[in-house]
Amino acid sequence: xxxxxxxxxxxxxxxxxxxxxxxxxxxxxxxxxxxxxxxxxxxxxxxxxxxxxxxxxxxxxxxxxxxxxxxxxxxxxxxxxxxxxxxxxxxxxxxxxxxxxxxxxxxxxxxxxxxxxxxxxxxxxxxxxxxxxxxxxxxxxxxxxxxxxxxxxxxxxxxxxxxxxxxxxxxxxxxxxxxxxxxxx
Amino acid sequence: xxxxxxxxxxxxxxxxxxxxxxxxxxxxxxxxxxxxxxxxxxxxxxxxxxxxxxxxxxxxxxxxxxxxxxxxxxxxxxxxxxxxxxxxxxxxxxxxxxxxxxxxxxxxxxxxxxxxxxxxxxxxxxxxxxxxxxxxxxxxxxxxxxxxxxxxxxxxxxxxxxxxxxxxxxxxxxxxxxxxxxxxx
Numbered sequence: 584x585x586x587x588x589x590x591x592x593x594x595x596x597x598x599x600x601x602x603x604x605x606x607x608x609x610x611x612x613x614x615x616x617x618x619x620x621x622x623x624x625x626x627x628x629x630x631x632x633x634x635x636x637x638x639x640x641x642x643x644x645x646x647x648x649x650x651x652x653x654x655x656x657x658x659x660x661x662x663x664x665x666x667x668x669x670x671x672x673x674x675x676x677x678x679x680x681x682x683x684x685x686x687x688x689x690x691x692x693x694x695x696x697x698x699x700x701x702x703x704x705x706x707x708x709x710x711x712x713x714x715x716x717x718x719x720x721x722x723x724x725x726x727x728x729x730x731x732x733x734x735x736x737x738x739x740x741x742x743x744x745x746x747x748x749x750x751x752x753x754x755x756x757x758x759x760x761x762x763x764x765x766x767x768x
Numbered sequence: 769x770x771x772x773x774x775x776x777x778x779x780x781x782x783x784x785x786x787x788x789x790x791x792x793x794x795x796x797x798x799x800x801x802x803x804x805x806x807x808x809x810x811x812x813x814x815x816x817x818x819x820x821x822x823x824x825x826x827x828x829x830x831x832x833x834x835x836x837x838x839x840x841x842x843x844x845x846x847x848x849x850x851x852x853x854x855x856x857x858x859x860x861x862x863x864x865x866x867x868x869x870x871x872x873x874x875x876x877x878x879x880x881x882x883x884x885x886x887x888x889x890x891x892x893x894x895x896x897x898x899x900x901x902x903x904x905x906x907x908x909x910x911x912x913x914x915x916x917x918x919x920x921x922x923x924x925x926x927x928x929x930x931x932x933x934x935x936x937x938x939x940x941x942x943x944x945x946x947x948x949x950x951x952x953x
Contacts, residue, residue, distance in 0.1 A: 597789040597949070604782040604922070607818035622820060633792035635807060638821035686950070706950060736950025737789070738926060764782070765871070765891060765921025767952065 584609075584751065586620040587649040589673065589688075590639055593659030596631035598685040601740025602653050605748050608760045614752055621649075625672050632657050646676040651747070655740070656686030656706060664694035683732040683747065685740035689713055692731065701728045706736035741766060769794075769936065771805040772834040774858065774873075775824055778844030781816035783870040786925025787838050790933050793945045799937055806834075810857050817842050831861040836932070840925070841871030841891060849879035868917040868932065870925035874898055877916065886913045891921035926951060 588603050590596075609615045623646060624639035631637065646652055654660075654673070663669045674695050676682060684692045689705040692698050693716025703717040704726045714720050724742040726733045727750070734743035745766070749757035761768065773788050775781075794800045808831060809824035816822065831837055839845075839858070848854045859880050861867060869877045874890040877883050878901025888902040889911045899905050909927040911918050912935070919928035930951070934942035946953065 595789070597785050600782050600785045603818065603820070604780070611818055633788065633796055635788070636823035638823060736948070738949050738951040741923060764923050766923040
């Protein structure tokens, strides 16, 4: 299982961290040996919407090698969905078996056509924009359409990460991770 | 209002981000103009427990200039509470009016003597260790002892950030931030 966590300027860092924390615990808590991840960005360094500096482990490399790609949201996502160069890079995730988004990251999945004919969710303030790209906008924390899984706003990234941990490894492991994160049951 | 968010190697990044997101929204959502923050570390770069690279905005500078200092936890916190050089730097936060911790960050506040005679909380697995440093370990998401505020494990950082937003600016602003974060009410 190879995971890619996308980061970009003006993202909301908590969108990414909320999913990254539980999914990286699959390895750090010893549940899966064959899981690895990269932090993937289009730039050498990324500044989130509140000025936090994060350095990616992969810069601009194609994303087709990953089993799961997680795309966060934030102001940057609203802007980048109109950026052809960025979308060309991000669209290298097309062959990946699992594509996931947090918050307005769903607008990026939508702009690439991955939500066509599907149900999806996003931040409560972005539902009208998301409707352009998908079959139906659903008011749920996590919407699983098999190959494409979308989550609600910001903190719903935690629910996405836990949901995927259960989807991949099962309920008991997810519960151990959830309790270690001291998160609501 | 000047805020310092402490980061260090082998911390749990979500401990920090959970508090950083709602507190930085005091400014980014336009509620407070005179609020600023620095990301403060003892080293030029920090690697969290899952390999994430974060670059601080302040390296090793004294912390006595801040109104609020937030200390995260993680494996690094358990180790660093026995590191004299680290504690000497961190203890420059002593004059700050508000000292807060997330997760095992409470062990660092305890090791510096800031929890003596006080109630406090931490990650569920660290309660025995915390008991050495405080009057009483309490099973609550956030424990407010006035100048020292401690929070539970990992995701309780979000509750800490929202709690402090309400403490400093009021219920209505906290609720607007909470809804924007799509977090449980």
